[in-house]
Amino acid sequence: MKQIIIDKSILKNNDKIASKTRQLLNDKKICTINLLGSPGSGKTSLLEKIIVNIKKQYNMAVIEGDLYTVKDAKRIENHNIDVVQLNTNGACHLDASMVEKALTHVNIDNLDFLVIENVGNLVCPASYDLSEDMKVLVMSITEGNDKPLKYPSMFQRSSVIILNKIDIIDFTDFDKDEFYRDIYSLNKDIKVFEVSCRDSEGIDDLSDYFIEKIKEKKRD
Template sequence: MKSISIQKRILQSNTDFAEKNRKLLKENGIVTVNIFGSPGAGKTSILEKVIKNMKDRISIGVIEGDLYTTKDGERIEGQGIPVVQINTCGACHLDAAMIEKSIETMEIEDIDLIFIENIGNLVCPASYDLGEDSRITVLSIAEGNDKPLKYPFIFLQSEAVVLNKMDIINFTNFDLEEFYKDIYSLDKNIKVFLVSARDGDGIEELCDYFTQKVKK
């Protein structure tokens, strides 16, 4: 696993870096998905399931963002795919300059799909274009059904929402009907995937969604 440590910000706008990333990725035919979600929502667990399901038919790379540790990156590396670990040293989001530096260390000519697991946060990451093709947000049942209206910007920025930990919904007061009402009030076209990273339920449908993006 390659590791990127962020020491200082380069004095150039995020937009410039994002456009440079987007052009490079497009030229190489790479689909890039930026994954948002709170700490503990299950972003890494879902990625593990998705990668295990897809890696024999699609070449996948991961850019893993974390404040300080490499724990999540090590988990993903265990799937036998290329991983670049970014440690932001306290910054609450990834930016396009960090992604540019990560891409430089990857053999992108061999990759079809890059997942970027952003820092666990439902506010800051949505404000930074990384040059990605699409964004998804992972929300867990344990967080409650009120999050779409409490943090609307990140959901408005997302093409899809992955509602994780469906295996525990009967042990919570999560109101699925209210969740659908709220999320569709923000974007009537947003895709919603109901999954359990623990049991694997719904993962196949999510993988079909990513496969279709690569084959477009």
């Protein structure tokens, strides 16, 4: 595992760098997702579940974004896939230059699926292009159903929402009908997966979705 310390929180020419990196990833036919969500939404736990299913068929790597620690990267590394830790030293998001640097430590010639797990935040990461094919937002039941309208940009720019911790919905006041009304008012084409990382409900369907996206990338 490589650990990279980022000295600058905001770097110039993000879109220009992202475009260059996207061309590289497209040339290599690597399906890339930007995994977003609040701290505690379950991003890393879900990623661990997905890795188990996908690594059986495809080579994958993870770029792990965090403020300071390497704890999440160590969890991912236990699954015997390539992982690069990006520490932002307090910055609330990853940017394209960070991803570009991380990719120098990944064997992209033997890669099918790249997951960029962003810093836990529902605001800043929505605005930064990381060369991904799609933004995937993890949201947990415990965060409350009001988050879409409070953080509309994140929901408008994401292609997929993973609604996690669905197993405990009966113990909360989460209004699922209102949640769906709100997200579709912001993004009528967004796809939603209801999952429980704890009991693996919905994980196979989610993994199959990503596998199909990998196949589509290979056909492009």
